[in-house]
Amino acid sequence: MYQPREHFPSGHRFGIEFGGAVLSFERVADVLRRQWPIIAVCTGASLALVIVYLIMAQPMYTANARIMMDTRQAQVLDKDSNANSALIDTGYVDSQVEVINSDDLILSVVRRLKLTDDPEFNGSNPGLLSIVLGKFMSLFGTGEPASQERLEHAVVEQVQKNLRTERVLTTYVLSLNYRSRSPDKAAKIVNAVASAYLVGALEAKYQSTKRATEWLQQRSIELSEQATASDRAVQTFKAENNIVGTSRGLMSEQQLSDLNTQLVQARASTAEAKARLDRITAISDQDVAQSTVTDALNNSVITRLRAQYLDLQAQYADWSRRYGKQHLAAVNLANKMEELRKNIADELHRIGDAYRSDYEIAKSREASLEKNVKELVAQAGDTGQAAVKLRDLESAADTYRNLYNNFLEKLQSATQNQSFPLSEARLISTAAKPDRKSSPRTVLALVGGLVGGLCLGFGAAFARELLSDVLRTPGxxxxxxxxxxxxxxxDIRPPTKTGALLSTSGKTGPPDLSxxxxxxxxxxxxxxxxxxxxxxxxxxxxxxxxxxxxxxxxxxxxxxxxxxxxxxxxxxxxxxxxxxxxxxxxxxxxxxxxxxxxxxxxxxxxxxxxxxxxxxxxxxxxxxxxxxxxxxxxxxxxxxxxxxxxxxxxxxxxxxxxxxxxxxxxxxxxxxxxxxxxxxxxxxxxxxxxxxxxxxxxxxxxxxxxxxxxxxxxxxxxxxxxxxxxxxxxxxxxxxxxxxxxx
The missing domain is CATH 3.40.50.300 (P-loop containing nucleotide triphosphate hydrolases)
Known part of the structure; x- marks a missing residue:
């Protein structure tokens, strides 16, 4: 049964969905079955135009030559160069394409091959279309005969039009293709262009090296004079200010450095003597028989006396326990022990006097060194400004000398490059005479005409269906x-002029239709x-x-x-x-x-x-x-x-x-x-x-x-x-x- 209103698509939906329904494979097949005559006519017309073009088109031949940007040739004179640093920027390779297509390079080829006298370029043997176009363009010209410069410029433009230079993928290889009516001429011109490019590259490098050498020579002379003048100024300043230099610097600076070193050592000695004196003083206040005294001093006399003291002490303790402290033997042992303690104390005082003497000597030596340092510092202060000026003069002299050495090295390298000019480009494939035409390509043109005709036919067929608002299929x-x-x-109506069922007389159609x-x-x-x-x-x-x-x-x-x-x-x-x-x-x-x-x-x-x-x-x-x-x-x-x-x-x-x-x-x-x-x-x-x-x-x-x-x-x-x-x-x-x- 009939469905609600939404089954009647709007006009907008019809334009998008093709006849009110989604475009499907079956619907496309229906369109092709209905409109195949249009597709056939468009395809046939396209193929006919292609065939006419193939018959009338002038066959062209393309010759190819290839040039490679080879940086390793430039490393012959530079043995220390790194291979990784010799990589060519891709922009440089692309720039060479424009150099090959430049007017000056093509003009040199035109003059070398005398292409202005060639009928293919000077228009002495034009076709019918060229004659018509020439007559038409003459209406807008001055009518004066073309000059040699204009003729050469026109030939250059024609050569540039037929010359195609491109980079081969991401390599350093340039591919040169030239199209011409003659296969011999195509190979001849493309080889001439490649040769002109190589010669031009060498000439350009020679000229740039020559200009660089001249500038380096002039600059080296100036730097040599400036370096000599700077060295002379340094020596004059030293003589005027009584500055004597040694291998380690100025003499005053060397003396001050040595005194500073001695002063540091003297202060260390003084501190060491003071520490020994303080230690012996502290030990003297303790019991001389303690083990810490002997261990601290490490004196052989005190060590021997303490050993004797310890033996007597042990014997005294034994006898006191046996006979009592008042026994005569115990009293004698106690007296001997006291005598040993006195001997140890006397040895400590002797050692303390020796340490005190060493400390006084160290202090005197330190004071003397400090006095000498102060005198040298005062003397160095007087020559400080002269030293600052001297360092400036020496720095300027070193700078000029280094610049002069660098420029002298570059001058020698440039001189060698000028004597042995090497190009970063080389010809890796010479153009040969092409044995088959490059255009028009018959098979490609026929395939293109067929595909184009089919596309045009399909477009016309679907356009006719999309723009049509009528119904033709049960779907x-x-x-x-x-x-x-x-x-x-x-349709059962017989063929009539109007094609209608009813005639103008008012009848519904032929009598037998009903x-x-x-x-x-x-x-x-x-x-x-x-x-x-x-x-x-x-x-x-x-x-x-x-x-x-x-x-x-x-x-x-x-x-x-x-x-x-x-x-x-x-x-x-x-x-x-x-x-x-x-x-x-x-x-x-x-x-x-x-x-x-x-x-x-x-x-x-x-x-x-x-x-x-x-x-x-x-x-x-x-x-x-x-x-x-x-x-x-x-x-x-x-x-x-x-x-x-x-x-x-x-x-x-x-x-x-x-x-x-x-x-x-x-x-x-x-x-x-x-x-x-x-x-x-x-x-x-x-x-x-x-x-x-x-x-x-x-x-x-x-x-x-x-x-x-x-x-x-x-x-x-x-x-x-x-x-x-x-x-x-x-x-x-x-x-x-x-x-x-x-x-």
Whole structure:
């Protein structure tokens, strides 16, 4: 059944999604089947233009030479150079491309090869196109003969146009290609350009080295004079200020340094003597018999006396314990111990006097050194400003001397380079005579023409489809309406000037179109109508369908012919069928089938019981036909066709007929079909193939919700048989073998 409004795509969506549906492979295939003649014509025209070009084009030959930027040649005179430091900047290689294409280099080649006398360059043997262009350009010129300079400049531009220089990928190799009509001339010119570049590179390096050598010589002389003057100024200043230098610097500075060293050593000696004296003084205040005294001094005399003291002390302790401290032997031992303690104390005093003497001597020596240092410092202060000035003069002298040595080294290197000029470029591939033409490339041109023609054809085909708002395939109908397309009816009209079904005399078409299924029962037209009947019969299994309306969006889309043939087809199968002319405006079906009728639908509406008096029957098919006979157009035709009387009439007809087929008025011009739609059981929508637009279809169907619900299906009418054959090529060549189009 018919779906809601969103199934009718807007115009914007149509432009993007191609005909209201997503662009798919099947839809592309349909477009190609319909539009293949356009593609074929565009492809053929493109190939024809390519062939004409290949016939008329002048064959050209290209010669190639290659030059390499080799930095290792420049290292011959510089053995200490590092290979990594000799890499060439990529920008330098790209710059050489512009050097090769420069006017000066090409001009040298033109003069060397005398190309101004060559017919290919001086225009002495022009073609037809060149003659025409020359005459045209002469209208804007001065008319004066060209000078030699202008001729050379024109030849240079032509050589630059045919010369292509490029870098080979990311290498240091330059590829030179030259195009010419003659293969010998192409090789000759490209080799001359390569040779001129190499010679020019050597000449440029020689000139730059020469200029650098001259400048270095002049600068070296100036630096030599400045260095000599600076050395002379240093010596004069030393003599004026009595400054004597040694290998370690100035004499006063050397003396001061030595005194400072001696002063530091004297202060250390004084501190050491003072420490010994303080220690002996501290020990003298302690018990001389303690072990710390002996260990601190490390004196052999004190050590021996203490040993004796310790032996007596041990013996004294033993005897005191045995005999008592008052015993004479114990008293003698105590006296000896006291005498030993006195001897140790005397030795300590002697050592202390020696330490005190050493300390006094160290202090005197330190004071003497301090006095000498102060005197030298005072003396150095007087010559400080002279030393500062001397350092400035010596620094300037060293700078000039170093600059002079560096410039002298560079001068020697530049002199060697000038004597042995080496270029960083070398020819690695000499151009040979090309044995085949480089342009035009026949195969490439034909392939390009074929691809270009196909692209143009595809573009034209899809543009035609995208810009077209009409329907041509069942898929487009189903996407647009949301109902099944019941078939595609071929155009059965005979060839006429207007190509329309109805002639200007008012008839609906040739007299036999309304009975085409009778004369051609096995034609595709008849089989498609049978498919519509089968679809209706299948739908009748689930609901009652007796009243069938045949409707279209606009007039002259063939609905009347479809209705007449459909009704006759059903009648031929033996079913009781009545055909009603429901178009009260044009009554085209009545003029075709019953032009002499005196009464019909309007009279039957007034008295349904008298229906039999108004119905006409075909003896050949058994089809009953209810015509419409009115004197003039009815103002209230919509009210009449949708009235209660029409409902009563249809009720009577349902009792006598199995199929009631009504040819309704078009939906867009008048409201009759919408008014009677609630009385119709099912509607078949007739769409003219390649003529009915989507916009018209949307406006027609979306205007009535009842009509949308009653739509059973649609049928494409008046399809071009030849194009239809192309569209349905995917069905195979035997698809139409069952059809018999002849009577």
């Amino acid at each position: 487009e109908v189903e996407d647009e309406l949301g109902v099944k397309c019941l078939g595609v009816l071929p 009975r085409y299924v009778v004369d051609h029962p096995f034609s595709r037209f008849a089989e498609t109508l049978r498919n519509i009947k089968v679809s209706i019969d299948v739908a009748r299994l689930t609901r009652e369908i007796k009243v069938i309306g045949i409707v279209s969006s606009l007039p002259k889309e063939g609905k009347t012919t479809v209705a007449a043939n459909f009704a006759q087809l059903i009648a031929l199968t033996g079913h009781r069928t009545v055909l009603i002319d429901g178009d009260l405006h044009t009554r085209s079906l009545t003029r075709e089938l019953a032009p002499n009728a005196k009464s019909g639908l309007v009279e039957a509406l007034s008295d349904p019981a008298s229906l039999g008096y108004h119905v006409q029957r075909s003896k050949e098919t058994g089809l009953d036909f209810l015509p419409s006979v009115v004197a003039s157009r009815m103002v209230n035709s919509a009210d009449v066709i949708g009235s209660k009387a029409m409902a009563d009439l249809l009720k009577v007809l349902k009792e006598h007929y199995e199929y009631i087929v009504i040819d309704l008025a078009p939906v867009m011009p008048v409201a009759d079909s919408k008014a009677v739609s609630f009385l119709i059981d099912a509607m078949v929508y007739v769409i003219e193939w390649g003529q009915t637009t989507r916009s018209a279809l949307q406006e027609s169907v979306s205007g009535s919700e009842v009509l949308q619900k009653k739509l059973l299906g649609a049928v494409l009418n008046r399809a071009n048989p030849k194009m239809l054959k192309r569209i349905e090529a995917y069905k195979g060549k035997h698809h139409n073998s069952y059809y018999v189009e002849h009577a």
